Amino acid sequence: MNVLSQTTGYAIEALACLAASSSKSMMVREIAAETGIAQAYLAKVVQRLVVAGIVDSKRGYRGGISLSRSPGDITIKEIDDAVEINRPPDRCLLGMTHCSEERACPAHDYWKKTRESVRRRLTTLTLADIVEFEAPRRHAGGKEPSPLEAG
Amino acid sequence: MNVLSQTTGYAIEALACLAASSSKSMMVREIAAETGIAQAYLAKVVQRLVVAGIVDSKRGYRGGISLSRSPGDITIKEIDDAVEINRPPDRCLLGMTHCSEERACPAHDYWKKTRESVRRRLTTLTLADIVEFEAPRRHAGGKEPSPLEAG
DNA sequence: CGCTTAACAGACCCTTGGGTCAATAAAATA
DNA sequence: TATTTTATTGACCCAAGGGTCTGTTAAGCG
Numbered sequence: 001m002n003v004l005s006q007t008t009g010y011a012i013e014a015l016a017c018l019a020a021s022s023s024k025s026m027m028v029r030e031i032a033a034e035t036g037i038a039q040a041y042l043a044k045v046v047q048r049l050v051v052a053g054i055v056d057s058k059r060g061y062r063g064g065i066s067l068s069r070s071p072g073d074i075t076i077k078e079i080d081d082a083v084e085i086n087r088p089p090d091r092c093l094l095g096m097t098h099c100s101e102e103r104a105c106p107a108h109d110y111w112k113k114t115r116e117s118v119r120r121r122l123t124t125l126t127l128a129d130i131v132e133f134e135a136p137r138r139h140a141g142g143k144e145p146s147p148l149e150a151g
Numbered sequence: 152m153n154v155l156s157q158t159t160g161y162a163i164e165a166l167a168c169l170a171a172s173s174s175k176s177m178m179v180r181e182i183a184a185e186t187g188i189a190q191a192y193l194a195k196v197v198q199r200l201v202v203a204g205i206v207d208s209k210r211g212y213r214g215g216i217s218l219s220r221s222p223g224d225i226t227i228k229e230i231d232d233a234v235e236i237n238r239p240p241d242r243c244l245l246g247m248t249h250c251s252e253e254r255a256c257p258a259h260d261y262w263k264k265t266r267e268s269v270r271r272r273l274t275t276l277t278l279a280d281i282v283e284f285e286a287p288r289r290h291a292g293g294k295e296p297s298p299l300e301a302g
Numbered sequence: 303c304g305c306t307t308a309a310c311a312g313a314c315c316c317t318t319g320g321g322t323c324a325a326t327a328a329a330a331t332a
Numbered sequence: 333t334a335t336t337t338t339a340t341t342g343a344c345c346c347a348a349g350g351g352t353c354t355g356t357t358a359a360g361c362g
Contacts, residue, residue, distance in 0.1 A: 178337095178338065178339090179338080179339075180338080194338095194339075194340080195340090195341090197339085198339085198340065198341085201339090201340090208338095208339060208340090209338085209339080210337085210338055210339045210340075211336085211337055211338055211339075212336065212337045212338070213337080213338090214337070214338045214339060215338075215339085216339085
């Protein structure tokens, strides 16, 4: 489990941005501009979300991406699983390579419980929670003036 | 904070091996053989422990390394700090890059508490605990018990 | 139809952690 | 003193995550 990667963080931010938008569909370019994530890389991340069925995409003129479900039905854990393709197995808290269920380290049970707690948190937390939580700072205007909004 | 690196795990295993040994001093080569850690790399890891003052070293004939203090006085956190030279700052649970004390993510407080709990655990746990915990399997006879042994 | 547009896909780059290898420095001993 | 021995140091190697760049495909529009 560990902590979510920077890339997963991008996915969450992007999806939150998409969910908070008034328009159902957005271009990757717009999301990149609004979140400050590098566009080329975000495109790759989004692709994984498409494959996982979390977002729908449409190519070409007036294309873009949109959520395939309601934000409340998209869990953070799900996003993480979609992005973190072939992730390494859970690591021992103490970094010991031979630590396992049969051959445990002194912190094994403690860490197992902690991981479990985190996992619960991630399966409980949905995209809707993220959006709601970020709502205030969105209204505050944010740091990036969002050049596209002016149209 | 996150989880300790594989390298820190090596350091812990090596120090535990050293602490459990009947002889006060051991050669890096011996520790490598006993723990299964690659000798050349272990030498580098040990070096950091020397610099941090956790182990003393003596070069040349009949040289080797030894603990500078009693195992009960060496905490896991301390070992981690010694090994993890210029470590990156704590990351957000959700991987969000802009998450900070002022601009928190929905899991920020939860994760802060969890990290704190882990930190306490690591400052409490000492090398002596590791040794004690591993004592049984040490008596069981070597690293790979070789399943055939039962015969 | 051709043009434009935006998602998609692949090759490539850079940094970091883990790891090897060869040379160097100091301590004991013959 | 020469030799052996072991820690120490620096150069280099490899894989993975994060990131860029250059196309290629599929939509809409005139």
